[in-house]
Amino acid sequence: MSYELKIALRFLKSGKTQTLFILMGIAVGVAVQIFLGSLITSLQESLVDRTIGNSSQITIKAEDDEISRALTENNQEEETLLRGNFSVIEKSLNNWSLIVGQLQGDERITAISPAIQGTALIRSAGKNQSIQVKGIELENADKIYDISQRLTGGEPLVEGNSILIGSKLSENLGIGTGGVVSLLTPKGETVRFIVGGVFDLQNESVNESLVFMDLKRAQKLFQLGSGITAIEIQISDPFQADVVAEEWKSQLSEVKIDQWKAQNEQLLSALASQSSSSYTIQFFVILAVTLGISSVLAVSVVQKSKEIGILKAMGSTKTSASRIFLLQGLILGILGSIVGSGLGILLLSVYQFFNQGSGSLVINYTWSGILIIGMIATAAATFASLIPARRSANLNPMEAIKNG
């Protein structure tokens, strides 16, 4: 152990109350940061999860044809040509298995599900309703939509003419598992299907208008041959969606890649401003803690000036004299961070305990996050001891001994 460390430890130990107060100051600061940081992060995660957790984050489609391009881009000149309602089957992606094969190796992908999207009219007991049909391979689609776990009735099975319908749709049509419905396709064909199950994806509009069916059946229904309309993908870090999408755009030709971030700009900007206000608060917490440590150590330098003078007379160098105070800052920072981490986790559990129940937010913290906060606090504490350390280094031993 360096002798500077020994002296730093003894100085801290001798000023027990002072040390305790400043430790509590750092600990409270760290605890607030952990609590606030985890709260904001969890809030955002929950919000993002609700928005995109059960939907496609990156969707690969075929390049737009003329009509849909005109529709989506709202081209003024061609407006006259496109008046009226269109039943749209999106353009088919014929080389999809190649694309899936190409992307399969990408470790960032957590789910990849080929799908067919189309519109149709559903008929049952004299009631008509316009719906979205989604042709899927259940095993793959489950990874995104988690349908099997969210059935309120029936079997998680899409095969042949068996389809899954939303709970609201089931209610509206007055039809449940085992019931028979007719689908009217845009091409004017009517096909009968059996309701194999009812799902609740916890989204009103989805529950009201979505129907899942087997991918192959959908290919037939919409006369797509072996083609599909979209490859739906989820990735491990949804916030990387734009980066990943850009990357793939350069690798894949003749496709259009949509990603959720472009479609949810408002949400993202709200999240960003929430984050920045959280960072602002955290910054000022750290600043307050830093100033506190700095002033306490500055007082300590004055209190200990006689001792420092003595040490210098006995041959301590300027570097050693300053190190004694830098070490105090470092020790305070480390101890304060450890205590503060415990306090922060305790605070989170207390909060969680009083906010139990369905639908309430679950606050998660990560060890890496706590480590980062602790490291920042430790760095701040060490930084705070710089000025006192400099004063200690420049202390004139004679003056200190004479006036001490």
Add this chain to the structure above:
Amino acid sequence: MDKVLIHGENLVKEYGTAIKTRALDGVDLQLNEGEFASIIGASGCGKSTLLNLLGALDRPTAGKLYFKDKEFSSMNEFELAQFRNRRIGFIFQFHHLLPEFTALENVLIPSWIESGVVNQKKQERAIELLETVGLKDKIRNPSNNLSGGQQQRVSIARALINDPDLVLADEPTGNLDSESTEQVYDLLRKINRDLGMAFLIVTHDRHIAEKSDRIIEMKDGKIISDYLTRSETPEAIWKNIAPINCKYRIQFGDGEQDEHRVCMPDTGYSGS
């Protein structure tokens, strides 16, 4: 001829920038190895300033200072610190122990500074020294649990731990009662005799001055007299040093000559 330990030539020290105060005004001084010398003089005469220069705590404004053959001004901050650590032992008026440490640890601190790390290499030596100063049973005591005299003795042991060539003491007994003063003085003398290191003691106490090998008297930043005690009679020495340091009167009793000299020490703290 004794070997020269430290040698100052025309030392000048000025303080202040706007108004300059000359604390030392051209002092020449030579101190030999193993010498036991005291500096006397009124408050503000430059005694402590001289001591600080010799101990490399401060640099002279002008003049040259040699330790053995090494010139001080050629040394940088780090070398001066090292010099203080290895060559010089300091004893201050108010002992200045570190209250956070035990007696033993206080004695060991200069050795820690020397090596940079806390170790027990010199532990035995430290205990030996504490034994020498009569504190063997107090080595584990927190230093602020000791009496003034005991603390001063710890600080003497501390000054000796790195086997310095020169011990500089600034009013080492200024803060002690007469009994402790006597003890401390005897101790310093004994260490000087046994271990052979040179002592330079700034003092107001004529008892110490009287018993030194050499008395250096200062006034207004200059050395006005410098002599070896063995070349003077005790009466002459007494006469020489008393007027400066004591407002004394001689009480005549029973027709005997000055048997009862009453010394009233100068109580003002010498801040120079």
